Amino acid sequence: MDNSIKVKFDKIDRKILEILQANAKITNAQLSKDIGLSPAPTLERVKKLEQSGIIKSYHAKLDPEKIGLGVSTFVLVGLIGHNKANIDAFMKEIDQIPEVIECHHITGTGDFILKIISKDINSYQKLMLEQVSEIKEVDSMQSMVILSTFKDSKVLPIPA
């Protein structure tokens, strides 16, 4: 288990992190210019940030509409019980549904919030009826359909 202890990094590292969050495809040469170092130590810093786990991975961001994914939703899910066994069973099922791209345990209204993406309303309904609501630990579900997305930043605000 990786216990996510905070790791040290300086002002230059922070700048690297900001740049790589916004544009992971930048060349090391350009990155080194942007931060004011030569390529060698720049690369060293990036490698260290990767090894320390501050940088976890790199991902291509796609346009959902262009690949035929027209419906995105948030779903508040209430479980029938709150014990660890139930939660584990629920998560195991959720893990196997690729349309569920996020699952968070939350305080407040529901127990969990899911982010789901699918082709259209029909396939969304089918997914919910035949997969999500079939999970026996699921009690209640409340869907919020995304009408439009105004902001979807991949850049976290790194504290000073």
Place this chain on the structure above:
Amino acid sequence: MDNSIKVKFDKIDRKILEILQANAKITNAQLSKDIGLSPAPTLERVKKLEQSGIIKSYHAKLDPEKIGLGVSTFVLVGLIGHNKANIDAFMKEIDQIPEVIECHHITGTGDFILKIISKDINSYQKLMLEQVSEIKEVDSMQSMVILSTFKDSKVLPIPA
């Protein structure tokens, strides 16, 4: 304005998209092996996917805990009015708050759902009191604090 019309792509393109979503740092040489083509046409396909807008961008994913971001939340926000002017004004303010990393217009419970990330509960409270609730279009706010994240996939389920 880019109107996100669906664009054509075949089985090989789909595989490329799946791979690049999961790991944007793969070399073109390795990618070409994985999909069973030589490097030249592989690169050509990737470039086309970028030019067509199917691939929008590339991003480094960080570990929030390791950079001192311990509190993530979803916030349901109700506005005082639903007209376009109000929504635009609200969005303009939201855009300037880097801690708000997502903002979606939704059906259901509230009008908008935000995803917010901050250092700790104190700075979260400060952010909400001094910035978000100060936006004059904001009527109601309901916070859901994320206790833990079980799934956070960067891979969209591309329809067949």
Place this chain on the structure above:
DNA sequence: ATTTGTACCACATATAATTCGGTAAATTCT
């Protein structure tokens, strides 16, 4: 059947990443 276009490969070249040896600055230890 011929043409036209598309997708592919192998190979050559250009660009970029990575490694290495050495130096200066910062930190630790006595």
Place this chain on the structure above:
DNA sequence: AGAATTTACCGAATTATATGTGGTACAAAT
């Protein structure tokens, strides 16, 4: 404070990777 040690840096050589080119086979269209 001064010596020893570590850390971070640079420039240059090397290696790896991306990119460009010419030619070929296949598919679709005329």
